[in-house]
Amino acid sequence: MSETTVPSIRPPAGPVARSPHAALTEPRPVRLALTVLAVAFLGLFLLLPLAVVFVEALSKGLGPYLASFAEPDALAAVRLTLLVAVIAVPLNVVFGLCASWAIAKFDFRGRNLLVTLIDLPFSVSPVVAGLIYVLIFGAQGLLGPFLQRHGIEIIFAVPGIVLATVFVTFPFVARELIPLMQDQGTTDEEAALTLGASPWRVFRTVTLPNVRWALLYGVLLCNARAMGEFGAVSVVSGRIRGLTNTMPLHVEILYNEYNYVAAFGIASLLALLALVTLAGKSFLEWRHADALAGRGAH
DSSP: OOOOOOOOOOOOSSOOOOOHHHHHOOOHHHHHHHHHHHHHHHIIIIIHHHHHHHHHHTTTOHHHHHHHHHSHHHHHHHHHHHHHHHHHHHHHHHHHHHHHHHHHHOOOTTHHHHHHHHTHHHHSOHHHHHHHHHHHHSTTSSSHHHHHHTTOOOTTSHHHHHHHHHHHHTHHHHHHHHHHHHHHOSHHHHHHHHTTOOHHHHIIIIIHHHTHHHHHHHHHHHHHHHHHOOHHHHHHHOOOTTTTOOHHHHHHHHHHTTOHHHHHHHHHHHHHHHHHHHHHHHHHHHHSHHHHHTOSOO
């Protein structure tokens, strides 16, 4: 009885398939070097400056540090910063909701132009934005003579600071809401309209709850930028101590006067605001990642 030879099975020619994780696996020394480089970069350019702010603020003890907040000019700067944020952030919320709702839920002529205008503050220097308001509302500006005749002050006054802050911050809320609303589509709104709900009720009970976490995310970013804005505000404020100085402008004045403890004290308050904003942003990203990305349940 003859033996039957079984042919051997050879793998097909060509490159051997690799696991997707194997393609991303680097040697341990390379991963260690990249990690050390990233940590060193963050430590040098982020953590070290932040630590210096608090070290310099507390360099002469807790008493001088707390005293820097009790000065009338410092209190006026804090009040003005809060006032501007209280006005600018709600305005940006209203604009962001209206613009994102119109762009994501409706198709109309000029839609792409509106999206481009929303992104305009990202491409224009804040100093240029402040200069634009000076050229329009300043004493020698386009509307300056008219405003002077009617006793209306915009430049070198609170209204000008609010206008400049609104300009540099208004993309934040809209840019958080537009992608999410586009991803959600119009199915829920159409269903509510079919059941007899009015457009306002649809927006209030369907659209707004679906984007509440992205809205809060945008508000956090908008508020942080509003309180920390320097370039545009420095042009339109006139830097009048106790009247038109916000916290960032007050920090610059104190630093130029070599009052380092007070300057870093006010700066530490802004740094704490940034840390609180970062913590809130990280919490929202962790807790509501799906909703922020537009993949959550509607």
